[in-house]
Amino acid sequence: MDNMLQLESTRIEQDLLGKKHIPQHSYYGIHTLRALENFQISGLVVGQESHFIRALAQVKKAAAQSNLHFQKISKQQSIAIQQACDELIQRPQDWKASFPLDPYQGGAGTSVNMNANEVIANRALELMGHGKGEYQLLHPNDHVNTSQSTNDVYPTALRLATYTRIDELLTALKSLTESLYSKALEFQHVIKMGRTQLQDAVPMTMEQEFRAFATLLKEDFKLIEQLRQLLLEVNLGATAIGTGVNTPSGYAKHVIENLAKITGLPLKQAEDYVEATSDCGAFIILSSSLKRLAVKLSKICNDLRLLSSGPRTGLAEIRLPELQAGSSIMPAKVIPVILEVVNQIACRVIGNDLTITMAAEAGQLQLNVMEPVIAISLNESIQLLTQGMQTLQQKCIEGIEVNEQNCLDAVMRSIGIITLLDPLLGHAACDEIGKQCIRENKTVPQVVLELGLLTEQQLDEIFAFENLVSEVPNEVSPLEQVS
Structure with a gap:
C-alpha cells in the first residue's frame, strides 16, 4: 500500500511503530491508515453511520470547551477544534470518506476514536491556516483527545447515537400503530371467527383483531421510550478505567454539562465511573426491548399471512396488496412478500440480541473490548426494524381489504x-x-x-x-x- 500511496501527493506521519505515507488530501492520519490495513472484515464503513459521526464530534466539541475552561489547550486550539466539530455535526454525511474504517475492529473502538481525533485535528489545522499533518501546532492526541480516552469517548458517542436513532424507530412504530388502528375502525362492522390453537373459538370482529395488533405495538412504544432513557447516563470524564486519570478536578461534571447543552439532551453522570466504563447493561436491556418488538411484529405478520391464506383453499378473510408474482413455475400465484421480509428481519434482530448479550458478558475487568460489535448489532437492529415497519405499513397494512362474506360464512359454519x-x-x-x-x-x-x-x-x-x-x-x- 505504501508504494501505491507514494505515486500521489503524500505527507509522512509517524507513530509508535514507525512512519507511513498518508495521502495529502486525506483528513485521517497514520492511526487510521494502520487500522484500515488491519481490519478489512465486513465491507461496512464507520462513515456510513451519520448519527455516530455526529455524536463523536459532539463529544469532542464538549471536551474542547472544557479543556479551554481548565486551560488544558489554548483558546485558538479550542476554537479551531470546535469549528471543525461543528462541520461534522452539521453535515456528517459529507465526511463519510474520512471515516473509512470497518466497524468490526479490535481495541474497544480505539481506531474509531483516533480516526475522529485525526480528522478533527487536520480540519482544525486548515481552519487555523496550516497544512494537514502539522501536528506540532495542533495534535490529534495532545489537543483533540486531551482529558479523554477511547474508553469514555466511544461508549458516550454510542449512547448518543443510539438514543437519536431510536427517534426514527419510534416514529415508524407510532405510524404503523396508527395505521393498524385505522384499519380496525374501517373493519368494525365485519364479524369473523376467532381461533385458538388454530381451531374455531368464538366470534369476534375484524376491528377487535386489528385493534389488538395496534395495542400490541403501543406497549412496545412506551417500553422502548422508557428504556432508552438509560442511555442518557454517560461516563465521559472517566478516561482509561473510570478513575479520571489525566483530567483536572471537576472536569467530568463540566464536560457532561457542555455535552448536554450541545446535544439538547438531559445527560447525567454515571453513578460509578469504574462500573460504567466496563458495564454494558443498558445495551442489553435496550436490545431486549428491540427483540420483543421484533417478535411482536413477526407474530402480527404470521397472523396476517394466515388470515390472507388461499386465496381459495385457505382462510381468505383478508386480501393483501398484490406486489409481485410469487413463483417461477406456478402461474397466477401471488405471495405475501412484505410479511415474509418482516419475518426475516425479526430473525436477524433476535440474533443480534444474542450477539449483544454475549458481547456484554465477554467484558473483562475494567473494560469491555466488545463494544464495537454491540454498536454494530444495535445499529443494525434499529435500522432493520425502522425500515421494516415503514415498509410493512406502506406496502401492506394500508392496502389490506377484507373478504366480508367469507368471514360471515365461516362464522355461521363454525x-x-x-x-x-x-x-x-x-x-x-x-x-x-x-x-x-x-x-x-x-x-x-x-x-x-x-x-x-x-x-x-x-x-x-x-x-x-x-x-x-x-x-x-x-x-x-x-x-x-x-x-
Whole structure:
C-alpha cells in the first residue's frame, strides 16, 4: 500500500511503530491508515453511520470547551477544534470518506476514536491556516483527545447515537400503530371467527383483531421510550478505567454539562465511573426491548399471512396488496412478500440480541473490548426494524381489504358458535350437538332445529350480531395511548 500511496501527493506521519505515507488530501492520519490495513472484515464503513459521526464530534466539541475552561489547550486550539466539530455535526454525511474504517475492529473502538481525533485535528489545522499533518501546532492526541480516552469517548458517542436513532424507530412504530388502528375502525362492522390453537373459538370482529395488533405495538412504544432513557447516563470524564486519570478536578461534571447543552439532551453522570466504563447493561436491556418488538411484529405478520391464506383453499378473510408474482413455475400465484421480509428481519434482530448479550458478558475487568460489535448489532437492529415497519405499513397494512362474506360464512359454519348456547342447553348437550354437526356436516342452527331444542326465532336472537360479538370496553384507543 505504501508504494501505491507514494505515486500521489503524500505527507509522512509517524507513530509508535514507525512512519507511513498518508495521502495529502486525506483528513485521517497514520492511526487510521494502520487500522484500515488491519481490519478489512465486513465491507461496512464507520462513515456510513451519520448519527455516530455526529455524536463523536459532539463529544469532542464538549471536551474542547472544557479543556479551554481548565486551560488544558489554548483558546485558538479550542476554537479551531470546535469549528471543525461543528462541520461534522452539521453535515456528517459529507465526511463519510474520512471515516473509512470497518466497524468490526479490535481495541474497544480505539481506531474509531483516533480516526475522529485525526480528522478533527487536520480540519482544525486548515481552519487555523496550516497544512494537514502539522501536528506540532495542533495534535490529534495532545489537543483533540486531551482529558479523554477511547474508553469514555466511544461508549458516550454510542449512547448518543443510539438514543437519536431510536427517534426514527419510534416514529415508524407510532405510524404503523396508527395505521393498524385505522384499519380496525374501517373493519368494525365485519364479524369473523376467532381461533385458538388454530381451531374455531368464538366470534369476534375484524376491528377487535386489528385493534389488538395496534395495542400490541403501543406497549412496545412506551417500553422502548422508557428504556432508552438509560442511555442518557454517560461516563465521559472517566478516561482509561473510570478513575479520571489525566483530567483536572471537576472536569467530568463540566464536560457532561457542555455535552448536554450541545446535544439538547438531559445527560447525567454515571453513578460509578469504574462500573460504567466496563458495564454494558443498558445495551442489553435496550436490545431486549428491540427483540420483543421484533417478535411482536413477526407474530402480527404470521397472523396476517394466515388470515390472507388461499386465496381459495385457505382462510381468505383478508386480501393483501398484490406486489409481485410469487413463483417461477406456478402461474397466477401471488405471495405475501412484505410479511415474509418482516419475518426475516425479526430473525436477524433476535440474533443480534444474542450477539449483544454475549458481547456484554465477554467484558473483562475494567473494560469491555466488545463494544464495537454491540454498536454494530444495535445499529443494525434499529435500522432493520425502522425500515421494516415503514415498509410493512406502506406496502401492506394500508392496502389490506377484507373478504366480508367469507368471514360471515365461516362464522355461521363454525362449531364455535355453539358456545353461545352453553348457558341455555348445558355443556354436555352442546358437546353432542357439536359432534353431530361434524359427523353430518351441518351447521349448529340446523342441528338445534332438527332436535327441537330451540325455535328459529330464538336462534336468530341468540346469533344476532350484537350477541355474537362481545367486548370489554376500551376507554382509550391504542392511538391515543401512543400519542
